[in-house]
Amino acid sequence: MKEALILLVQDNQMDVELTLDSFRQVGLTNRVEIVKSGEMALDYVFGRGRYEDREAFPVPDLVLLDLKLPGISGHEVLHEIKHSELTRRIPVVVLTSSREERDRAICYDCGVNSYLVKPIDFDEFLIVAKAIGDYWLTINVGPPET
Amino acid sequence: MGREALIALINNAALLITLAVVYGLFYARSSPSRQFSSQVISGLFLGMITLAVMLNSWQLAPGVVFDTRSVVLGLIGLYFGLVPSLIAASMSIAMRMFMGGGGTLAGISSIISSVSVGLLWRHFLKERRTRHSIVELYLFGILVHVFMLLCMLLLPSPSRETFYAVAALPVMLIYPAATTVVGWAMTAQSARRRGEIAERVLAATSKRLATIVKNSPIAIVSLDLEYRVRSWNEAAEKIFGWKSSEVIGKPLPYIPENMREEHARINEETLRGLSVHGKRFVRFRKDGSEVVVKLFSAPIRNEKGDLEGMLGILEDVTAQHKAEAALKESELRFRRLYMNMNAGIAIYKVTNSGEDVVFLDMNPAGCKITGVTKEEILGRSVRGVFPKVVELGLYDTMIEVWKTGRSKHHPVMNYRDGKLDLRVENFVYRNRPDEIVAVFEDVTKRELTLQELERRVWYRTKELEEVNKELEAFTYSMAHDLKAHLRAINGFSKIISDRYSELIPEEGTRYLGFILKAGEDMSELITGLLEYSKVGRSPLNLEIHSLKEIVDECVSTLSSRIEEEYASVQTASEMPNVYVDRTLMKRAVINLLQNSLTYHKPEERAAVKIYSERRGEWVHLIVEDNGIGISQKFHKRIFNIFQRLHSSEDFPGSGIGLAIVKKSITLMGGDVSVQSVPGEGAKFIVKIKEARL
Numbered sequence: 001m002k003e004a005l006i007l008l009v010q011d012n013q014m015d016v017e018l019t020l021d022s023f024r025q026v027g028l029t030n031r032v033e034i035v036k037s038g039e040m041a042l043d044y045v046f047g048r049g050r051y052e053d054r055e056a057f058p059v060p061d062l063v064l065l066d067l068k069l070p071g072i073s074g075h076e077v078l079h080e081i082k083h084s085e086l087t088r089r090i091p092v093v094v095l096t097s098s099r100e101e102r103d104r105a106i107c108y109d110c111g112v113n114s115y116l117v118k119p120i121d122f123d124e125f126l127i128v129a130k131a132i133g134d135y136w137l138t139i140n141v142g143p144p145e146t
Numbered sequence: 147m148g149r150e151a152l153i154a155l156i157n158n159a160a161l162l163i164t165l166a167v168v169y170g171l172f173y174a175r176s177s178p179s180r181q182f183s184s185q186v187i188s189g190l191f192l193g194m195i196t197l198a199v200m201l202n203s204w205q206l207a208p209g210v211v212f213d214t215r216s217v218v219l220g221l222i223g224l225y226f227g228l229v230p231s232l233i234a235a236s237m238s239i240a241m242r243m244f245m246g247g248g249g250t251l252a253g254i255s256s257i258i259s260s261v262s263v264g265l266l267w268r269h270f271l272k273e274r275r276t277r278h279s280i281v282e283l284y285l286f287g288i289l290v291h292v293f294m295l296l297c298m299l300l301l302p303s304p305s306r307e308t309f310y311a312v313a314a315l316p317v318m319l320i321y322p323a324a325t326t327v328v329g330w331a332m333t334a335q336s337a338r339r340r341g342e343i344a345e346r347v348l349a350a351t352s353k354r355l356a357t358i359v360k361n362s363p364i365a366i367v368s369l370d371l372e373y374r375v376r377s378w379n380e381a382a383e384k385i386f387g388w389k390s391s392e393v394i395g396k397p398l399p400y401i402p403e404n405m406r407e408e409h410a411r412i413n414e415e416t417l418r419g420l421s422v423h424g425k426r427f428v429r430f431r432k433d434g435s436e437v438v439v440k441l442f443s444a445p446i447r448n449e450k451g452d453l454e455g456m457l458g459i460l461e462d463v464t465a466q467h468k469a470e471a472a473l474k475e476s477e478l479r480f481r482r483l484y485m486n487m488n489a490g491i492a493i494y495k496v497t498n499s500g501e502d503v504v505f506l507d508m509n510p511a512g513c514k515i516t517g518v519t520k521e522e523i524l525g526r527s528v529r530g531v532f533p534k535v536v537e538l539g540l541y542d543t544m545i546e547v548w549k550t551g552r553s554k555h556h557p558v559m560n561y562r563d564g565k566l567d568l569r570v571e572n573f574v575y576r577n578r579p580d581e582i583v584a585v586f587e588d589v590t591k592r593e594l595t596l597q598e599l600e601r602r603v604w605y606r607t608k609e610l611e612e613v614n615k616e617l618e619a620f621t622y623s624m625a626h627d628l629k630a631h632l633r634a635i636n637g638f639s640k641i642i643s644d645r646y647s648e649l650i651p652e653e654g655t656r657y658l659g660f661i662l663k664a665g666e667d668m669s670e671l672i673t674g675l676l677e678y679s680k681v682g683r684s685p686l687n688l689e690i691h692s693l694k695e696i697v698d699e700c701v702s703t704l705s706s707r708i709e710e711e712y713a714s715v716q717t718a719s720e721m722p723n724v725y726v727d728r729t730l731m732k733r734a735v736i737n738l739l740q741n742s743l744t745y746h747k748p749e750e751r752a753a754v755k756i757y758s759e760r761r762g763e764w765v766h767l768i769v770e771d772n773g774i775g776i777s778q779k780f781h782k783r784i785f786n787i788f789q790r791l792h793s794s795e796d797f798p799g800s801g802i803g804l805a806i807v808k809k810s811i812t813l814m815g816g817d818v819s820v821q822s823v824p825g826e827g828a829k830f831i832v833k834i835k836e837a838r839l
Contacts, residue, residue, distance in 0.1 A: 012630055012634075014630075014634040014637075014638070015630060015633070015634065018633065018634065018637040018638070021637075021641060022637075067626070068626040068627070068630075096626070097626045097629035097630055097633065098622065098626055100621075100622060118629075118633060119633075120629055120632045120633045120636055120665070120666075120669045121636055121666070121669075122633075122636050122637040122639075122640035122641070123640065125633070125637065
């Protein structure tokens with residue numbers, strides 16, 4: 001079985017670094033592709049533009065999606081992914097600072113697979129990172145290959 | 147003529163004088179309406195005189211007996227009237243018949259003729275019944291005796307011839323003269339009597355008049371030509387306050403000095419015949435108060451027609467004047483209101499028992515609103531002037547009000563015809579059985595203002611919605627961006643302190659700790675602010691909830707913290723139902739509980755009791771702790787946002803928790819307060835509405 005690929009949609013470089021650092025700390029060594037805007041996220045997921053080459057940029061096994069993104073928002077990215085025949089089976093986990101009811105409602109309405117709130121405290125964040133790896137990449141059985 | 151005849155003649159003369167005296171005594175006394183009984187009595191008396199006359203006859207010639215009965219009976223007829231004359235005549239006829247003899251027929255007929263002439267003369271000269279001149283009396287005497295001589299034709303022969311030869315001439319010479327003399331005496335008697343009577347009547351009349359003047363409720367005052375008071379009746383005393391003794395012979399007291407001239411002018415005009423007739427004047431009483439009098443004046447002349455003074459009749463009309471003035475003032479006030487008010491008023495008359503409604507009047511505001519003039523609409527039908535009132539229903543409203551008498555509000559209508567386009571609101575009343583009144587207002591402006599207001603409210607609402615959205619965006623940004631930065635601060639600080647601590651001097655590590663602590667505090671602050679801003683953002687949803695259930699849920703939410711801190715929380719087993727928004731109530735209780743868990747004494751574990759008390763329609767939820775307590779002076783302030791009483795080193799906290807409690811409870815119509823003494827714990831009391839089923 002080939003190693004799972006994570007698509008991390010996150011515009012803030014510091015957040016990216018923290019996330020990657022936490023993954024390393026909890027021993028999550030999977031390939032992580034990083035896109036820094038909603039547009040790029042959609043391009044990647046649908047294999048468009050610079051991500052046309054599916055060999056180089058394969059379909060992700062898990063999308064970690066921030067909601068606050070420049071341009072197209074995380075909600076819209078989620079909506080697009082979950083409303084397309086091609087992509088709706090891809091597990092999408094929202095990883096955000098917002099606990100807002102409205103955000104949660106929209107995401108679940110769109111069919112998000114999981115909604116995680118990023119703790120401010122780094123130690124707690126490490127726990128979340130570990131849980132993501134354990135659950136989504138180990139325990140969870142993904143959709144069938146097409 | 148013998149001695150006998152002379153005595154008879156003297157007797158006759160005396161009897162004739164008696165007649166005049168009787169007349170004077172009984173008859174000339176009073177007015178013509180004499181009682182029947184007194185007429186009968188005087189008739190009998192007169193009859194007796196006549197009989198006496200007849201008994202004192204004298205013999206003129208053998209067979210010719212003579213007396214003065216014709217004179218007596220003629221005068222009785224003339225002066226005494228029908229009833230006494232008939233009685234006297236009957237008595238003398240009876241007497242003559244009793245005497246008998248050849249001359250009986252002539253005697254009786256002469257009796258009848260004399261009385262008849264007297265009565266007829268009296269009848270035809272009614273006017274001067276008792277005032278006969280000498281000439282008239284003499285003519286009367288001649289007439290009586292001409293008839294008497296004619297009657298003597300009935301004497302049997304030869305007495306008849308003897309009579310005419312001997313007596314005719316003396317009779318015609320003497321008897322009319324005697325009639326004249328006695329008649330004149332009676333007339334004089336009557337005239338004298340009349341004079342006496344007139345005097346008596348005059349005296350009585352003037353006495354009566356004086357009484358009237360004295361007791362008159364109206365002041366009667368007379369002045370002489372120098373305008374000094376000559377008479378002053380009781381009413382004048384009463385009205386003006388001066389006794390007549392104080393004013394007689396002096397100028398009128400109620401005219402103050404400064405009015406003397408005006409008064410003199412009135413007096414002069416009165417004397418010239420230009421009397422005052424009911425004009426009102428202000429005068430002054432003795433006590434100085436004002437009195438309004440109505441004056442009638444007239445000049446007084448003596449018998450010769452010379453001016454003697456003048457009369458003033460004065461009625462106290464002060465009360466009436468005041469009432470009239472008040473009425474006038476009131477009338478004026480309403481008139482002014484009617485003329486100057488902004489609302490239009492139309493007064494209508496309902497004619498032909500409800501067939502039509504015509505204009506009686508319209509105030510200026512009404513004319514201005516409807517653009518008509520009063521003159522052009524008076525008497526015209528409202529349907530003619532404002533044709534659209536029928537289809538707009540106002541006409542029906544008027545008729546309804548007229549029928550029921552109940553006033554009615556006719557709501558704003560848009561009246562449009564060729565000339566007018568306005569929005570009016572009408573209130574219709576019934577003023578009198580056949581009169582209705584419409585009070586109306588041009589609300590065109592008001593309606594436009596209302597529309598404008600609605601438009602503004604709409605815009606303002608939009609703006610507020612925008613602001614609200616912005617606020618949401620703001621809190622959203624707090625949730626994300628601020629937290630993202632905090633996370634970065636916290637994360638990298640941690641990584642540095644974990645991974646590179648050996649490379650950093652001790653001081654650096656300590657500072658790194660400050661950074662971490664600051665980040666944590668700020669994180670807590672942001673969380674609190676977000677929570678606070680959420681309170682009241684969603685619509686209030688007041689429902690009946692079990693207070694016990696809510697409290698228990700809150701306790702269980704915080705159960706891990708309670709366990710960690712070895713705190714104890716006791717809740718009452720029973721609490722009433724309350725009328726609250728569940729989310730807000732929970733938020734309040736949780737924050738109160740957190741507050742109590744936080745501020746415990748350092749050496750003691752927190753012990754919290756939660757229970758409730760019923761107070762009328764309110765429920766007091768009480769959260770009581772054994773903590774450090776709060777000084778009295780901070781009892782109010784602790785519910786303000788960001789208000790902290792302790793340093794964050796001593797007690798962690800953002801100063802938002804109690805503000806959230808206050809805001810939540812206030813939104814639900816309740817209140818929160820605290821009772822506490824420093825060092826002895828605190829008792830927070832939440833007042834909320836009890837839900838009664």
